[in-house]
Amino acid sequence: GQNIDQPTEMTATEGAIVQINCTYQTSGFNGLFWYQQHAGEAPTFLSYNVLDGLEEKGRFSSFLSRSKGYSYLLLKELQMKDSASYLCAVRDSNYQLIWGAGTKLIIKP
Amino acid sequence: DAMVIQNPRYQVTQFGKPVTLSCSQTLNHNVMYWYQQKSSQAPKLLFHYYDKDFNNEADTPDNFQSRRPNTSFCFLDIRSPGLGDAAMYLCATSRDSPDRVYEQFFGPGTRLTVL
Numbered sequence: 001g002q003n004i005d006q007p008t009e010m011t012a013t014e015g016a017i018v019q020i021n022c023t024y025q026t027s028g029f030n031g032l033f034w035y036q037q038h039a040g041e042a043p044t045f046l047s048y049n050v051l052d053g054l055e056e057k058g059r060f061s062s063f064l065s066r067s068k069g070y071s072y073l074l075l076k077e078l079q080m081k082d083s084a085s086y087l088c089a090v091r092d093s094n095y096q097l098i099w100g101a102g103t104k105l106i107i108k109p
Numbered sequence: 110d111a112m113v114i115q116n117p118r119y120q121v122t123q124f125g126k127p128v129t130l131s132c133s134q135t136l137n138h139n140v141m142y143w144y145q146q147k148s149s150q151a152p153k154l155l156f157h158y159y160d161k162d163f164n165n166e167a168d169t170p171d172n173f174q175s176r177r178p179n180t181s182f183c184f185l186d187i188r189s190p191g192l193g194d195a196a197m198y199l200c201a202t203s204r205d206s207p208d209r210v211y212e213q214f215f216g217p218g219t220r221l222t223v224l
Binding site: 008030033050104 | 210
């Protein structure tokens with residue numbers, strides 16, 4: 001079966017750095033997405049990785065290793081507004097998007 | 110601003126009473142999706158339209174139907190809502206093509222309550 005694993009919940013301190021990991025087992029791979037979802041709101045796109053390596057976008061970076069079936073989202077200089085769920089999603093060989101359940105990130109002052 | 114719009118934002122219905130949720134987009138994207146998301150769970154894909162081609166997920170209950178009368182609009186019909194259908198329903202769009210993958214843009218969602 002197809003599976004995406006992320007930690008259920010993480011806690012970090014305002015101003016710090018946090019890394020949210022995602023491992024996946026899918027039938028084929030056509031890219032990995034990270035989305036941010038605030039409570040009661042819709043997901044918003046953060047990043048897309050299709051090749052190995054690091055993609056940096058402001059305070060957020062996303063890393064991919066296809067051989068390991070692994071990605072992480074790195075958030076720097078954490079702000080209170082970063083408190084949200086972060087969802088990892090993988091496009092498989094049929095171009096279906098397989099979603100993880102999300103990691104709830106709690107930021108403390 | 111180009112966007113994905115869902116109406117209503119909150120919908121309350123009675124057990125067994127049909128309900129229709131609507132979605133419209135000004136992005137002119139060729140693909141539209143309907144997801145069901147329950148608290149602390151991953152979004153679950155119900156249907157998607159690739160242009161006019163309708164794709165029904167294998168485990169989507171028959172109780173759920175969808176219509177896409179044109180590029181801009183898509184509807185989700187729940188024929189006989191049960192208590193287990195209470196959830197957030199998310200509409201999303203993308204401009205997928207066979208040789209390129211794009212991100213999905215989500216509407217704000219409709220939160221369905223079944224009494």
